[in-house]
Amino acid sequence: MSDLQKNIEKLDGYLARFKETGILNQINGSACASLSGETFETRSPVDESLICSVARGGVADIDAAAKAAKAAFPAWRDMAAGERRKILHRIADKIVERAEEIALCECWDTGQALRFMSKAALRGAENFRFFADKAPAARDGQSLPSPTLMNVTTRVPIGPVGVITPWNTPFMLSTWKIAPALAAGCTVVHKPAEFSPLTARILMEIAEEAGLPKGVWNLVNGLGEEAGKALTEHPDIKAIAFVGESRTGSMIMKQGADTLKRVHFELGGKNPVVVFDDADLDRALDAVIFMIYSLNGERCTSSSRLLVQESIADAFEARLIERVDAIRVGHPLDPQTEVGPLIHKTHFDKVTGFFEIAQKNGATVAAGGSRVGGTGYFVRPTLFTHANNAMDIAQQEIFGPVLTSIRFKDEDDALSLANDVQYGLTGYVWTNDLTRALRFTDALEAGMIWVNSENVRHLPTPFGGVKASGIGRDGGDWSFEFYMEQKNVAFATGHHKIPRLGA
Numbered sequence: 030m031s032d033l034q035k036n037i038e039k040l041d042g043y044l045a046r047f048k049e050t051g052i053l054n055q056i057n058g059s060a061c062a063s064l065s066g067e068t069f070e071t072r073s074p075v076d077e078s079l080i081c082s083v084a085r086g087g088v089a090d091i092d093a094a095a096k097a098a099k100a101a102f103p104a105w106r107d108m109a110a111g112e113r114r115k116i117l118h119r120i121a122d123k124i125v126e127r128a129e130e131i132a133l134c135e136c137w138d139t140g141q142a143l144r145f146m147s148k149a150a151l152r153g154a155e156n157f158r159f160f161a162d163k164a165p166a167a168r169d170g171q172s173l174p175s176p177t178l179m180n181v182t183t184r185v186p187i188g189p190v191g192v193i194t195p196w197n198t199p200f201m202l203s204t205w206k207i208a209p210a211l212a213a214g215c216t217v218v219h220k221p222a223e224f225s226p227l228t229a230r231i232l233m234e235i236a237e238e239a240g241l242p243k244g245v246w247n248l249v250n251g252l253g254e255e256a257g258k259a260l261t262e263h264p265d266i267k268a269i270a271f272v273g274e275s276r277t278g279s280m281i282m283k284q285g286a287d288t289l290k291r292v293h294f295e296l297g298g299k300n301p302v303v304v305f306d307d308a309d310l311d312r313a314l315d316a317v318i319f320m321i322y323s324l325n326g327e328r329c330t331s332s333s334r335l336l337v338q339e340s341i342a343d344a345f346e347a348r349l350i351e352r353v354d355a356i357r358v359g360h361p362l363d364p365q366t367e368v369g370p371l372i373h374k375t376h377f378d379k380v381t382g383f384f385e386i387a388q389k390n391g392a393t394v395a396a397g398g399s400r401v402g403g404t405g406y407f408v409r410p411t412l413f414t415h416a417n418n419a420m421d422i423a424q425q426e427i428f429g430p431v432l433t434s435i436r437f438k439d440e441d442d443a444l445s446l447a448n449d450v451q452y453g454l455t456g457y458v459w460t461n462d463l464t465r466a467l468r469f470t471d472a473l474e475a476g477m478i479w480v481n482s483e484n485v486r487h488l489p490t491p492f493g494g495v496k497a498s499g500i501g502r503d504g505g506d507w508s509f510e511f512y513m514e515q516k517n518v519a520f521a522t523g524h525h526k527i528p529r530l531g532a
């Protein structure tokens with residue numbers, strides 16, 4: 030039996046229970062259908078087959094979940110941080126135990142290739158361990174004495190929070206947002222993406238099996254404009270941590286205005302990878318390919334614009350085409366597969382629509398530019414050349430395995446092209462000139478920049494974007510800044526003069 034067949038067989042075993050019950054919400058420790066009884070379907074992008082039905086939560090379900098999170102908040106907030114730490118570590122242990130189930134379900138639900146997803150569960154576990162270990166110090170503050178007062182700062186968790194996640198790598202992203210919220214002492218209502226609900230349910234079950242008290246983490250499935258909107262408008266929810274498209278972020282900001290929601294946004298990108306002629310071109314080529322064609326290109330930090338210096342462009346693009354043509358597209362559960370199907374028909378239509386747009390724009394489709402097979406949402410890894418930065422393919426986030434190559438003359442030209450987009454999430458710079466790297470990164474408009482490297486995440490560092498790519502930072506202590514309130518308490522140290530009125 031091939032590895033693919035073995036994986037399909039295992040997956041069938043894991044899916045059997047979902048097929049029977051559908052995916053339920055979890056409110057105050059109980060698995061439940063939506064209050065209206067309505068459901069929607071989740072289908073696999075591999076063959077468009079039905080995976081199972083999913084509870085379609087709405088205003089009433091969100092209300093019940095927010096009330097449960099509010100009721101659970103005081104006890105969770107006041108639990109000794111060391112106890113919270115232990116529970117979060119137990120969640121990590123259980124994620125590792127169920128890593129195979131998580132990986133196979135994630136691949137089937139999203140189309141992401143197993144070679145990348147096999148590590149997603151482990152990364153999710155690491156997120157829990159990292160924030161678990163930070164929990165005991167989360168409240169620590171400063172002492173800021175003045176001549177008359179001893180000022181002492183402390184941080185307290187903000188309250189119940191809403192977490193809204195997208196469908197690309199949904200498991201990892203859910204852990205990335207929820208682990209710091211719980212470590213800070215907040216309770217959570219999670220609304221996962223409607224296209225990929227499987228692993229959010231598994232994660233929730235793991236958390237309660239690990240001893241998380243009822244109501245601390247509630248799960249409401251549903252559509253963005255129904256359950257998602259209701260969550261952002263609920264008065265008991267103090268903050269919204271959102272990962273998704275920039276235009277959804279702007280809707281959430283409006284929806285949250287009446288209840289003065291604190292928001293944290295991780296949004297879209299059109300990230301440049303800039304290759305200068307003095308770079309290590311072999312390593313640059315590997316990184317350029319990895320950062321757009323891994324994870325099906327459905328990755329916010331993907332380098333979807335290649336800016337390559339004119340003097341090396343012909344040779345670099347020729348090597349690139351050869352490699353892109355050789356990328357293995359296939360079943361996501363086949364360990365050999367490098368690119369799987371796109372998440373959903375809507376997204377497939379959007380991505381393939383850019384094949385025509387590129388030609389209308391006047392660019393060349395140098396590799397790919399077509400679908401693969403008649404069923405499922407498979408596309409050939411695609412490269413557009415002879416493009417310029419004004420084209421739609423250079424300005425809009427395509428969010429698929431599609432790279433646009435643009436040539437530049439010199440450093441100034443590269444910088445103005447790199448910055449000439451509405452987004453500013455990541456940037457990648459390839460050069461062996463140290464002073465240029467310093468100059469260039471200083472002027473590049475991006476929240477995260479890697480020099481002579483692909484995206485390698487280090488959890489203590491700040492993660493987030495500038496411009497239309499986001500508001501706020503995650504990672505290290507930055508996550509706690511979002512999920513907690515600063516408080517200053519001033520104690521008089523003597524009998525300083527108090528102004529006397531009406532005396």
Ligand code: NAD
Pocket residue numbers: 193194195196197202220221222223251252253254256257258261272273274275277278280281284294295296297298328329330426428454494498499
């Ligand atoms: P999306 O914005 O369509 O949906 C994200 C989530 O928001 C889903 O759960 C959806 O149901 C919900 N939603 C939709 N409308 C809503 C509304 N009016 N109110 C409340 N919630 C609503 O994004 P997507 O298509 O699922 O994900 C892809 C996008 O996510 C890309 O733009 C990508 O760049 C971005 N992303 C960013 C990061 C980052 O860290 N910056 C990471 C991953 C993905």
